[in-house]
Amino acid sequence: MAARMILTVTPNAALDVTYRVDTLRRGGTHRVGDVHTRAGGKGVNVADVLTQLGEPVQATGLADDVLRTRLPGFVPIAGPSRRTVTVVSDEEATLFNEPGPQISAWEWAALLTEFDLLAARADVVVLCGSLPPGVPVDGYAQLIRRSPAPVILDTDGEPLRQGLAAGPALIKPNLDELTRLLGRKPDLPADCAQLGVPVAATLGAKGACLSTSDGAWLACPPAVTGNATGAGDAFTAALARGLRLGTPWPDLLADAVALSAAAVCAPVAGTFDDPTYRRLAGLITVREA
Template sequence: MIVTVTPNPSLDRTVLIGELRRGAVHRAEEVRLDPGGKGVNVARTLVAADRPTTCVLPTGGTEGTCLAELLAPEAVPVVEVPVGTATRSNVTLVESDGTTTKLNEPGNALSGAEIAALEERTAELATRADWVVACGSLPAGCPEDLYGRLVRAACAAGARVAVDTSGPPLREACRARADLVTPNLAELSELAERPLDRLGDVVDVAGSVQREGVSTVLVSLGADGALLVEGDSAWHATGATALVRSTVGAGDALLAGFLIAGARGPAALRHAVAYGSAAVQLPGSRMPTPDDLNFEPVRVVDVDESLTLNGTAA
């Protein structure tokens, strides 16, 4: 079983418009309401691939009730941690050329007791899990070491741990020796405190993350695909994308695809990139299924290859 933990879930409303013009009145061409949050998206993708999954998330208010109701038709098993504040709502504007503008609420603060309950439920489920996957931003006021604490608790329970987050929470997860971290290029650049212009730069920084005790680093590179650093080896893969409809959830699909394929080696990277590429061709934050996949080759990293966007601009 794979347990996903999303401390800051959301309701995601996606609005399709022709072109975003600042200060203008726009008429939506299409609107979708989806369950949101990185760990939620990972769980949705895993369930669609028939992988046993449980999704742990704090829920509050009518928004939290709606979030759980939206997950029910997708048959995602949910363990709710009731909280006293409403679950946040996010808005994504998608233009006809695929340009995506996101307006994300920060999420309301959780109390100390609510954070403790989230940790307790996660530690309990970790005793029966192969992986615990902790994902996304932290709510306002949440301690920066929450993911580090979840890593240590899940590892002590015998589970492997993947973390997808950014900034200080990512640094804390690395220090706690997560098994797998999945930053995007901008997040890895922030961790390194410098721009990353070449694949070789990404490999170098991923290696420094490994030296902190992280076994595997999977980096989402946007249009440049993804890079996997595992042990002393590094591989790079790009995906075939005919039409970009929404980039929301693409990194979550990438992580889910990697886990579905065994979370090891170039075959898992190939699977991950197929999932990420499929996700950007779907509307809103709809997650791909195995029927949506197209596979491209994986190659050994060319350390001198330049990136389309460096980490400061991604």
């Protein structure tokens, strides 16, 4: 019998390019001091972090032949996968995200088939990122309803709204995504409690808020500097591991905040600085909200 694992799904995988420059000047010419190129997309980043943590994980999604040389478990598509460019300067990250290729009905159907096979042996499913053109706006809702395992949903806009109605085990919006979902600035944690499912909302340097039927908690990390691009994905990875292990909610939140802060100290998304993670693991204070 195949081993159980965490499954991540990235319908809009990307080739991630990260440039590091001394100072970003609008309209200027920049000499790039450091370049990192890797397969990316939120679910790919989550899977990479889980691998670094030693967790059993399988990643799938949609990718072209070039990107599938780095993502062999992905369903092939005819169009070119998107690219994302991150420019890091003065400890700030500026992102440029392409929308992604047009996905055909049969390509989406092929992903559904692959999903059914993999989700059957998953302890937790993580659905991440934007949906590329051609994928139904209720695509994540379809996957949630098909999944025999609890689902963590990390997306934005109408895919989040429709996915929420399908009843995931947990959603992980950031503050901007939660604001768009509610149509106003949220009152935390009260507004989260009205959404009907557990909500783990990331708040940037202010940490995170976790709201469940068992209670609500806030946690804030010590100040760290670096590239925050993959911090939310590391947070989601910690949620997936905690859900799989049955970690109590306050401990799960503390671990997720520590791991996301350690990801800020890493040069690119999809990894984290292990010494920082170990140092912060016992320093995160969680309080009831």
